[in-house]
Amino acid sequence: MTDGTASRRIGMPAPGPDRDTEFLKDVLDGLGQAVKALPAKHFYDQRGSRLFDRICELEEYYPTRTETAILARYAGDIAGKAGRGVTLLELGSGSSVKVRLLLDVLDEPAAYIPVDISGAHLEASAARLAADYPEISVKPIHADYTRPFPLAVKGGAERTLAFFPGSTIGNFSPEEARAFLARLGRQLGGGGRLLIGVDLKKDIGRLEAAYNDAAGVTAAFNLNLLERINRELDGTFDLAAFAHRAFYDRDLGRIEMHLESLKPQTVLVAGAPFRFQAGETIHTEVSHKYTVEEFRDLAADAGWRADETWTDGDHLFSVHLLTFRAPPVRLRRGSDA
Ligand SMILES: C[S@@+](CC[C@H](N)C(=O)[O-])C[C@H]1O[C@@H](n2cnc3c(N)ncnc32)[C@H](O)[C@@H]1O
Incomplete structure (x- = not known):
């Protein structure tokens, strides 16, 4: 609802x-x-x-289908680690398609909170999802996630799973990404979890084709x-x-x-x-684009421990499950936006 x-x-x-x-x-x-x-x-x-x-459906745009395949394959593992009654907070939820793979297997999720800057699209996507999952409380928030927004989550940090797919984290510079992740961690609190999709470094031809479709x-x-x-x-x-x-x-x-x-x-x-x-x-x-190690290091600098990383067989894309450890957070001066 x-x-x-x-x-x-x-x-x-x-x-x-x-x-x-x-x-x-x-x-x-x-x-x-x-x-x-x-x-x-x-x-x-x-x-x-x-x-x-439409970009997500393009042959050249490998990230969407690759991340979706990773999520489909490991959704059971993710649900097992997330536990019962979690609130799922999705940042940049778009059409809320990938999250269905998680909602299908999570153990009695408490709520789904999609956050997006694109207001009308968010409303329509949330309404579609609410109709398909009538047992789940759907609470869309129209917000710019680079700025503080109020978030009320029942059950505390341990019962919160943030989801940030699509390699949208790549749209920040590494310094901005570090500051964003640190702030998200502080917002969730120690023990909060993040499932994040990150596109991997690979050959230039494949990368450039993905952004120059025919x-x-x-x-x-x-x-x-x-x-x-x-x-x-x-x-x-x-x-x-x-x-x-x-x-x-x-x-x-x-x-x-x-x-x-x-x-x-x-x-x-x-x-x-x-x-x-x-x-x-x-x-x-x-x-x-990051290597698995580069991204894990960046997340660690922002206070997040890497619990698990899943990739596809061709090593095109990665999905990381992280837990916020809270202080000490090593941020460069001035980088905490
Ligand atoms: C690359 S798309 C990813 C969409 C979807 N999560 C996926 O994985 O296919 C980025 C999404 O983040 C949203 N977005 C971009 N910047 C945002 C911001 N500053 N605050 C909130 N949403 C934002 C966009 O509207 C869009 O839905």
Whole structure:
């Protein structure tokens, strides 16, 4: 049941009459920098969420089917370790598809709390899930998980299992990921658990193909950010004058996505002009890749003990079950956002 409660919009300033003020501020700030960049979280309006679902079905996009296969294979082990009556908290729940593999086998879960920034998509996904699992209390929270949001969990930290699939952790820099995991651990408390999907380092051809699909769905997802600016912030982006670019930076261990201006041009956003040179890009996303050891070290620095790691036979993707140990947490000064 959704308990008849509409999801709450938490951690974000109230929008103006027509505009999401945080989106406007981020766009004006991001396009005003010498190296233009926009936060990836703004990809996810309703259309962006739907395009992401289509990416998940692409032949080239191995992460979704690989993570799903790992979860399907080891769901029984995970449920055994999670124990009885856990509250399942999913961060960036999207369409709440993978979580069904866990809900099918968990021993009398107390509740499912999906958290997502994409409000309408979250509502629709939570309603579908609640209809399919009438015995489970479903309590969606519309929030930006990079900011504090109130979380009431019955049974304490030991009875809480956070779930962060999709390698969404890769959208943070390693420093941001460490700070995010430390904060999540403090929010859950010592003994809280996290089941997290992390994409692994692999050959560049395979990585770059996953972000440059032949059908152009990832390009449409990337360009939707400009369409969203046009729709919501009175933007004047000519979509035909920008091109999707995605490549792997081996030194930084990450995929970068950009939108490249194909000609010199000036674009208006909410009346403010932004000048683009031909070939200049807007950096829209990073997707960091880790080895199993690199990720376990990062999680340990944030206070999490690795209980178990599962991978597929081709070593494409990893799923880690972690437990928060609480202090001491070794964070670099200034990295705890
Ligand atoms: C890469 S998708 C993963 C979706 C799904 N969990 C999966 O594994 O297929 C990232 C999800 O996180 C959500 N998201 C991204 N940034 C967010 C933020 N700062 N706060 C809350 N949700 C966010 C997006 O709306 C999207 O549903």
